[in-house]
Amino acid sequence: MGTWLDETLTWGNALIFFLWGVILLAIVLGFVTYAIYFERKVIGWMQLRIGPNRVGPLGLLQTVADILKLLIKEDTIPRKADRMLFILAPALAYVPAFAVLAVIPYTQDLYFADINVGLLYYVALSGISTIAIVIGGWSSNNKYALLGGMRSAAQMISYEVPLVISVVGVVMMTGSLNLRIIGEQQGNWFWEWNFLPQIIGFVVFIIAAVSELNRTPFDLPEAESELVAGYHVEYSGFRFAFFMLTEYVYVYAIAALTTVLFLGGWHAPAPFLDFVPGIIWFLLKFSCIVFFLFWLRATMPRIRVDQLMGFGWKVLLPLAILNVFITALYLELFIKG
Amino acid sequence: MIRTEELLLNVGPQHPSTHGVFRIIVKLDGEVITEAIPVMGYLHRGTEKLAEDLNFTQIIPYTDRMDYVSAMTNNYVLCHAVETMMGLEIPERAEFMRLIVMELQRVASHLVWWGTYLLDIGAMSPFLYAFRDREMIIDFFNELCGARLTYNYMRVGGVKWDAPEGWLDKVRDFVPYMEKKLDEYNNLVSGNEIFLARIKGIGQYDAQTAIDYGLSGANLRCTGVDWDLRRAEPYSLYNRFEFDVPLGKTGDCYDRYLIRLEETRQSLRILKQALEQIPSSGEVMGKVPRVIRPPAGEVYVRIESPRGEIGCHIISKGKAEPYRLKFRRPSFVNLQILPKLLVGETMTNLITILGGIDIVVGEVDA
Amino acid sequence: MKGLLKGLGVTFKSMTAKKVTTSYPDVPFVMPDRFRGIQHFEPDKCIVCNQCARVCPTECITLTGKANPDPEKKGKVIDTYDINFEICILCDLCTEVCPTEAIVMTNNFELASYSRDELFKDREWLDNNNRNVRQDNNNIGAPAAAKGGAK
Numbered sequence: 001m002g003t004w005l006d007e008t009l010t011w012g013n014a015l016i017f018f019l020w021g022v023i024l025l026a027i028v029l030g031f032v033t034y035a036i037y038f039e040r041k042v043i044g045w046m047q048l049r050i051g052p053n054r055v056g057p058l059g060l061l062q063t064v065a066d067i068l069k070l071l072i073k074e075d076t077i078p079r080k081a082d083r084m085l086f087i088l089a090p091a092l093a094y095v096p097a098f099a100v101l102a103v104i105p106y107t108q109d110l111y112f113a114d115i116n117v118g119l120l121y122y123v124a125l126s127g128i129s130t131i132a133i134v135i136g137g138w139s140s141n142n143k144y145a146l147l148g149g150m151r152s153a154a155q156m157i158s159y160e161v162p163l164v165i166s167v168v169g170v171v172m173m174t175g176s177l178n179l180r181i182i183g184e185q186q187g188n189w190f191w192e193w194n195f196l197p198q199i200i201g202f203v204v205f206i207i208a209a210v211s212e213l214n215r216t217p218f219d220l221p222e223a224e225s226e227l228v229a230g231y232h233v234e235y236s237g238f239r240f241a242f243f244m245l246t247e248y249v250y251v252y253a254i255a256a257l258t259t260v261l262f263l264g265g266w267h268a269p270a271p272f273l274d275f276v277p278g279i280i281w282f283l284l285k286f287s288c289i290v291f292f293l294f295w296l297r298a299t300m301p302r303i304r305v306d307q308l309m310g311f312g313w314k315v316l317l318p319l320a321i322l323n324v325f326i327t328a329l330y331l332e333l334f335i336k337g
Numbered sequence: 338m339i340r341t342e343e344l345l346l347n348v349g350p351q352h353p354s355t356h357g358v359f360r361i362i363v364k365l366d367g368e369v370i371t372e373a374i375p376v377m378g379y380l381h382r383g384t385e386k387l388a389e390d391l392n393f394t395q396i397i398p399y400t401d402r403m404d405y406v407s408a409m410t411n412n413y414v415l416c417h418a419v420e421t422m423m424g425l426e427i428p429e430r431a432e433f434m435r436l437i438v439m440e441l442q443r444v445a446s447h448l449v450w451w452g453t454y455l456l457d458i459g460a461m462s463p464f465l466y467a468f469r470d471r472e473m474i475i476d477f478f479n480e481l482c483g484a485r486l487t488y489n490y491m492r493v494g495g496v497k498w499d500a501p502e503g504w505l506d507k508v509r510d511f512v513p514y515m516e517k518k519l520d521e522y523n524n525l526v527s528g529n530e531i532f533l534a535r536i537k538g539i540g541q542y543d544a545q546t547a548i549d550y551g552l553s554g555a556n557l558r559c560t561g562v563d564w565d566l567r568r569a570e571p572y573s574l575y576n577r578f579e580f581d582v583p584l585g586k587t588g589d590c591y592d593r594y595l596i597r598l599e600e601t602r603q604s605l606r607i608l609k610q611a612l613e614q615i616p617s618s619g620e621v622m623g624k625v626p627r628v629i630r631p632p633a634g635e636v637y638v639r640i641e642s643p644r645g646e647i648g649c650h651i652i653s654k655g656k657a658e659p660y661r662l663k664f665r666r667p668s669f670v671n672l673q674i675l676p677k678l679l680v681g682e683t684m685t686n687l688i689t690i691l692g693g694i695d696i697v698v699g700e701v702d703a
Numbered sequence: 704m705k706g707l708l709k710g711l712g713v714t715f716k717s718m719t720a721k722k723v724t725t726s727y728p729d730v731p732f733v734m735p736d737r738f739r740g741i742q743h744f745e746p747d748k749c750i751v752c753n754q755c756a757r758v759c760p761t762e763c764i765t766l767t768g769k770a771n772p773d774p775e776k777k778g779k780v781i782d783t784y785d786i787n788f789e790i791c792i793l794c795d796l797c798t799e800v801c802p803t804e805a806i807v808m809t810n811n812f813e814l815a816s817y818s819r820d821e822l823f824k825d826r827e828w829l830d831n832n833n834r835n836v837r838q839d840n841n842n843i844g845a846p847a848a849a850k851g852g853a854k
Contacts, residue, residue: 042718043461043462045717045718045719045722046462046714046715046717046718047461047462047465047466047717048465048466048469048717048720048721048722048723048724049465049722049723049724050722050724143344143346144346147368147684151368216459217459217531219459220685226354226684226685226687226688227684228352228353295711295714295715296711297461298461298462298714299460299462299525299707299710299711299713299714300459300460300529300531300707300710301455301458301459301460301526301529301531301532301535302458302459302460302531302535303531303534303535304534304535304683304685304686305368305683305685306683307534307535391760394758394796395758395759395760395796396760397794398760398792398794398796399760402792462714462717465723466717469723472723479734479735479737479738480735480737481737482737483735483737483738483739483795483808483837484738484739484793484795487792487793487794489794489795489796497795497799498737501735501736501737521713524709524710524712524713525709525710525713525714526710527706528705528706528709528710529706529707529709529710530704530706530707531707532706533706
């Protein structure tokens with residue numbers, strides 16, 4: 001992949017890039033399909049149920065059936081809605097979600113874009129989805145949707161800040177914003193990965209990430225017991241599917257990002273386990289994080305809006321800044337000197 | 338020019354967290370409620386009016402449908418009122434059976450409350466855990482009287498069925514199981530910091546306010562008022578058993594939560610004693626005239642339902658049908674404090690407070 | 704933080720706990736004997752005493768009798784017997800008062816249909832609804848031995 005990226009762009013290269021993009025899209029769609037399936041299964045098990053088991057063997061085709069249902073469903077747009085924005089919102093939400101995947105490296109050699117400001121690119125693009133959610137909530141012309149959209153805007157903005165600052169420690173230790181280099185520089189033993197030296201940053205990052213994903217316990221924008229469905233209450237059919245897709249693509253992105261930033265990416269936890277290919281290790285860590293998200297959803301109640309904001313600004317942000325200072329001190333005193 | 342306006346939001350009657358078809362119109366300033374107007378009556382079936390054309394045996398199935406989460410206590414209050422009017426003797430075993438099913442019902446009802454309350458707060462799993470255990474109680478009732486929700490179990494003068502073979506043993510086994518499960522529930526939720534932050538200090542009122550609004554049940558006891566009709570005016574056989582009445586201090590949702598969980602434990606304690614003392618055999622139906630005609634006059638009896646004080650006021654003109662039948666429905670009375678509690682709270686707290694009051698819309702609207 | 708972890712522990716343990724799901728439509732749900740399902744009606748036993756129609760709280764039972772075709776016997780026999788399951792609340796009172804156990808409960812409960820008309824069940828249908836008939840009917844007038852067992 002890297003060799004192609006360094007060559008000058010020709011029609012042939014462009015075609016190859018395009019094909020890789022299509023492959024990634026297919027992989028992501030496959031992930032989303034089965035992430036939803038496993039989410040329902042895992043939560044089912046935790047709730048003493050057996051989860052979907054009727055469509056296909058072991059219910060494996062359940063999500064496929066659900067998507068098919070959404071596809072053939074009537075597409076309704078409320079008469080009083082702002083038509084343009086209403087149609088635009090789902091697409092606007094999805095595009096950045098997919099675009100951020102470009103900078104994520106899977107192994108040493110398997111990556112789609114080698115950008116020096118990879119991390120910054122990720123954070124900047126993912127911020128656009130917030131706008132889409134606000135647009136969706138506003139254009140529906142529904143009070144519940146509006147409340148959901150507003151909550152979402154407030155939440156995403158206040159948690160984006162600690163999210164970014166919590167990663168600064170990692171960036172300082174690595175000296176690069178390039179995700180591939182960050183992944184590469186983590187050591188061969190698992191205690192050399194960033195999550196231990198950067199434990200404060202790691203915890204802040206995880207909390208802020210869950211909040212960015214709008215998942216339990218931070219699922220206030222959707223909060224079905226208060227706001228019915230939040231910002232997508234008026235959406236149906238394929239447009240609704242796009243919002244769901246966005247949510248799960250972000251799960252993919254955040255899980256991959258956490259793996260690369262803090263869990264040593266494709267490195268084996270111990271050098272003698274090196275014979276297992278890096279991609280397997282990456283997928284293992286990735287799955288653990290996804291499972292953790294499902295597990296949280298099965299356990300936690302929802303936090304309240306004011307508590308959420310207070311927690312973000314008064315606890316997470318100072319902690320993240322503290323982490324930056326501690327890292328800086330450490331680097332100044334022990335490494336640089 | 339920036340202009341702000343209040344948002345008029347219609348919560349319900351089709352809303353996932355209004356426990357049925359209850360509706361609240363709230364005026365929102367941002368997310369803060371400035372005014373709340375509850376609208377009820379979407380489930381009104383006119384039970385009291387219907388009852389005027391029915392004889393007392395026929396009214397019993399209608400009481401099942403009032404507080405459908407706790408039908409046994411509703412059955413009891415009507416039968417108890419008629420029996421008081423007619424001065425009937427109830428065989429001991431029948432009275433024990435009534436008490437056992439009422440306490441089982443209290444456990445079941447509090448489990449429903451616990452599960453749905455956490456569902457309102459956003460946790461999904463407790464709901465299914467609670468319903469697994471409630472299901473066991475429902476199965477007991479199904480075996481006992483042939484229905485899972487609308488039992489129609491009690492009759493004026495006794496109960497319809499004696500316990501089937503082995504039923505009491507099953508209930509005996511259930512009690513320690515449920516005690517263990519309550520500990521698990523506590524582990525799952527009661528210490529959860531997010532949950533505590535959500536309900537501590539929310540929907541607070543003092544004892545005087547609670548009394549002024551006529552609240553009862555956990556809604557009253559959370560303020561520290563020691564008023565449990567099982568203790569204050571013992572009916573049935575409650576004076577024979579030892580149990581505590583859990584009391585709160587602050588009068589917020591958290592206290593109500595703890596009280597309901599503790600009441601479940603106390604119900605299990607009563608059950609344990611009742612299952613030991615129940616006579617091993619005996620009639621379950623007293624001597625009752627073929628047509629039940631209470632003498633002319635009035636009676637008001639009240640008992641402690643899981644939701645509070647449920648009362649039954651009968652005016653009889655000496656006929657088989659009541660001249661007027663009035664139920665004091667605890668959900669309806671407890672709900673009256675809602676508009677007062679909601680002002681100044683956020684939209685999220687609306688759900689917390691409404692859930693904490695524990696209403697059953699069938700009973701609110703009757 | 705401790706509370707959160709405890710909660711996570713409970714859900715994690717539940718993953719391997721016994722599941723409570725029943726495969727209901729595939730495996731029929733067996734109700735206990737006392738279950739109050741759709742009534743079964745035996746026309747031969749009915750003495751047209753009208754008690755069930757009178758005791759019914761929702762007045763969903765309508766019946767008519769006719770003179771006994773056998774001229775040597777007195778009394779009436781049942782002619783039509785209809786239960787409207789749109790309003791029947793399965794309260795068990797009709798079977799409780801029936802002196803001859805002509806109307807009894809069964810354990811069948813699947814009443815769903817595509818048309819409301821189908822919920823109006825006539826004598827024929829109720830007579831044919833003879834599977835899973837309840838054994839113990841505990842009706843007033845039945846011999847005491849038939850009443851529910853002790854303990």
